[in-house]
Amino acid sequence: MPASELSRDGAGNPAPWRLRSDQLSGLMLILLALYIGWENRAYPLGSLQEPGPGYVPLLIAIFLGAMGLLIALGGGKSQRLTAITWPEATRAIVILLACGVGAFALERIGYRLTVIALLIFFLGVLERRRPLPVALVSLGFGFISYYVVGDLLHVPLPRSPWGF
């Protein structure tokens, strides 16, 4: 896109400045680098000749900050933030939250129950599949995967307090 189009709207008026994708991501990297630099105060830096445990992390944080700055500075021609669409974001957040709940439950109610509950949620609630296939897939996957991984391959998987 030519620079003139970026700075002016159709009527020739200066377009309002809007944050662009690379500018935002660059700024985020700078903030992360600053945070790491701040956290790094707890570790001795040592010297150039004898680096301490805080030396290399600080170098990397500076490097990351510099890259963030370059990305932000060069981000004027990147796509507009509004051009990044998030049609799947709600579903993605629900999936992540459900997995989080599953992770929380895994060691409390055991592998089989957790996986069965997760699959029932994904297939039955999120994807609105018919009850019979949902039940078959959830129970089948929960039991068969436990049998293959836990029993055949001897990978210790968490059980519920009821021994299940």
Added chain:
Amino acid sequence: MAETFQNLLLGFSIALTPSILVYAFAGCIIGTLVGMMPGLGPLAGISLLLPATFGLNPIVAIVLLSGVYYGAMYGGSTTSILVRIPGEAASVMTCIDGYEMTKNGRAGPALAIAAIGSFIAGTVGVVGLMLLAPTLAEFALRFGPPEYTALLMMGLFILAYMSGGSTIKTLASAGLGLLLGMIGIDVMSGYTRFSFGIVELGDGVGIVPVAVGLFGISEILLTAGQAAAVKVQRPRLRDLIPSREEFRLSAGPIARGSLLGFLIGIIPGSAHIISSFVSYGMERRLAKDPERFGKGAIEGVAGPESANNAAASGAFVPMMALGIPTSPVTAVMIAAIMVHGISPGPLLISQQPELFWGFVASMYVGNVVLLILNLPMVGLFVNLLRIPYSYLYPCILAFCILGTYSVANSMLDVWMMLIMGGIGYILRKFHYDLAPIALGLVLAPMLELSLRQSLAMSAGDYGIFLERPIATTMFALGVLLFLLALKPLIFKKSRDWRKTVGLEGEQG
């Protein structure tokens, strides 16, 4: 040369034992299925299977995992050709002409050429590994901490030069990975860094949760809302045979793709992805009638498919000879070997000849297995694509949780995987390359340790990196490539190599 053949015979005596054959076979089948599933590339597949290898002997473990690796490379091409869905990133280029061939009723020959090309390239790659790795390992015995520092720095510089997308963003991704690698106990001082009071973080962040999160979970988050199963062609066995003209047109691209892929495979980064892009670009440039590309040119299938399979073998050279991963996949493979108390590095080939040569021979066997298995059974495998994605992704998610948890029986790993999945999802939206994060995570502790050991050796004199010819050469080469990577950013008129192969803007 005689010694090499003797060693290879030793390798075949191991690889052809029934138990190893069974695992090679199982690895290839699992890999093919994994490669065909969107959201589960070779890396996620290997990571998830990793815990299952803990109870196996190291040779069996590496044979199984490498079978998954090249099986997945092949499986990805099947979905690319038949339904225009790249099962894994390296198959993106195969989609273009492969799917056009399917639309033209030539799906069979496209699949056959992809399989033959993969077989030839895989074999060339294994020969290269067999000849190069022992020589490189012998050479690497002269390496001390300064050489390793220079080598790792050179790796990062090359990563910037060979990145698929923006150099600066690739470096930023590598920086993020290096920072992740700083978490945990500093071995030289005993300080626990960035653990935020979580005791388990003292051991650092594992490669498996990061890899599964970045590559598996983020893909599912991006694609979860997809529609139902796609229509799939099931080519019959007799339709698979390419015409004489198709064989003639494919011979050159397969040969070039094999050599190019192997060479690119040795260098760090997403080599198998880059090699397929470079090969496609090269074939288009070399073609007498480049306008055929994009409309079903068989060279557009033969070249990239050969290149990405040869690159998969090439990546094992630095892994086996130097103990340095050049890709996230080899990083996980190193983790798999180390679980068994074996450290990959220059001494591995001489101290564990059964492991190295058994592995090399099993790769030959695996290539044959894939060729025999995949072509006749392609009709069976494509049934997987008929399963609606709404049924597939919850099962893949459950596998991700299962696989990540069982590596170390750690809930923290599961949380880490979910966090990395969320981060990966956002980074992909902003067009950041994710492979350098996984690489940075693995390389960071090695780099820091070798740098500090070098300075301890020289009493703090940085001149040690300039006094040793190998280290100096590697540094100089790395800096040169880094400057070349920066050239298009400084001089706007300078032509970036990515543009010539259509790689510009290709990330994630």
